[in-house]
Amino acid sequence: MKLTLRVWRQKNADAEGAMSTYEVDGISPDMSFLEMLDTLNEELTLRGEEPVAFDHDCREGICGACSLVINGDAHGPERTTTCQLHMRSFKDGDTIDVEPWRASAFPVIKDLVVDRSAFDRIIQAGGYITAPTGSAPEAHATPVPKADADFAFEHAECIGCGACVAACPNGAAMLFTSAKINHLNVLPQGAPERETRVLDMVAQMDEEGFGGCTLTGECATACPKGIPLVSITSMNKEWLRATRKAGRR
Amino acid sequence: MARTVWDSTVGKKTVMAVSGLIMLLYLVAHMIGNLKIYFGAGEFNHYAHWLRTVGEPFMHYEWTLWLIRVVLVVAVVAHAVSAYQLSRRDIKARPSKYVHRRPRATYATRTMRWGGIILGLFIVWHILDLTTGTVHSGGFQEGHPYQNVVDTFSTWYGNVIYIVAMLALGLHIRHGFWSAAQTLGVGTRTRDRALKTIANALALLLTAGFIAVPVGVMTGVVS
DSSP: OOEEEEEEEOSSTTSOOEEEEEEEOOOOTTSBHHHHHHHHHHHHHHTTOOOOOOOOSOSSSSSOOOOOEETTEETOSSSSOGGGOBGGGSOTTOEEEEEOOOOTTSOEEETTEEOOHHHHHHHHTTOOOOOOOSSOOOTTSSOOOHHHHHHHHHHHTOOOOOHHHHHOTTOBOHHHHHHHHHHHHTSGGGGGGHHHHHHHHHHHHHHTTOBOOOOOOHHHHHOTTOOOTHHHHHHHHHHHHHHHHHHHO | OHHHHHHSHHHHHHHHHHHHHHHHHHHHHHHHHHGGGGGOHHHHHHHHHHHHHTTTTTSOTTHHHHHHHHHHHHHHHHHHHHHHHHHHHHHHHSOSOOSSOOOOSOHHHHTHHHHHHHHHHHHHHHHHHHTSOTTOSSOOOTTOHHHHHHHHTTSHHHHHHHHHHHHHHHHHHHHHHHHHHHHTTOOOTTTHHHHHHHHHHHHHHHHHHHHHHHHHHHHTSOO
16 A cells, blocks of 8 residues: 655744654555554654654553544544554545544653653542552452443543544543543442542543533544443532532531 | 532523523423413403413512513623623634634524524513613504504514524523533433433423414514
């Protein structure tokens, strides 16, 4: 396959960026999108040019490191991560636009790499449970109803890639934050911090400069892990419950 | 608690949801009242007068009406201020657009902000036209709402402004009612379809019900 790539190039956080056009040839339809970018980078290196910087790690769709907006879609046209997107999703001769996540809370560091540490700070604000240290507890020690376990697992699938923020027209982190809150709030292990967790994580999310939710549903459409839009509704419910409880105290 | 609500994006959305539902409730009553125009000047004017005497003798003349007006003004202001502040925040959170653009979200969703502005301007015009009579075409007569309504919808601009605003209202409710349910945490996977249906039904019913009045005047059924 022969492709034309239009890639966002930006020297550093302070530099002005722009789209640069590159031609790549000899692309196999079985290559992943990242392998296609590796091919481009090999050529750029041989030509003595600066390779395109992009985030990647496991390349198995489970770590949440890869992050590209491909033709206007976070993680590209398939509902998966960029590393699991294959070139067979494109046609020979296609022109493909590759851009970084866009949100003021995710500033560009270089080229296609953005700083997602805002997510880490949201997690630090309450995305944990208080657990005694030592050996792993007996699996049956705390019974969890099947429905709750399923609900928790569905939200625990979030890999924190930030596609929800990238897809949201308001640059909101509601889907990420709600996934993390719902995952722990439904479980008995997360119960002691149930109220403080939702209040603190939502406050941190606002603090980081993410936008608000207008229920466009773009986040849930882009999410490679299928976190549903109704997850945000559950978070709102938890937030209102916690606010009412805090008001009574 | 009020501080927590007002300072949070989730809290401000709650303010928007609650104030929106208050206005929606009022609109349903308003629409039903409007339709009495089809039963003649006597019944319509009588209804308008009754609005001023509701709750008597416990309430003094026009007290109930003014109470409703105060609640509505608070709701409109709370809704608009929250919307403005949240929109400012949203625009700031996504300063640079993607080079590769594609259509996003539904029409109703994308037009919430502009639709809201149109509705805000319409409310001002509507009050100046049919409550105070300031911009009314022809002679505005206090206490003769039937004739005033007929006068308004006898002008082309009166019809255009009203019908455009009512179409914007329908779109606004279509996304707004469902969104309010999500904000207040009552949406679930199983209820989603029902909520969307109710939102669409309310939007259609209110738009059709309100537009029925100018249509009545234009077709000569109401004159």
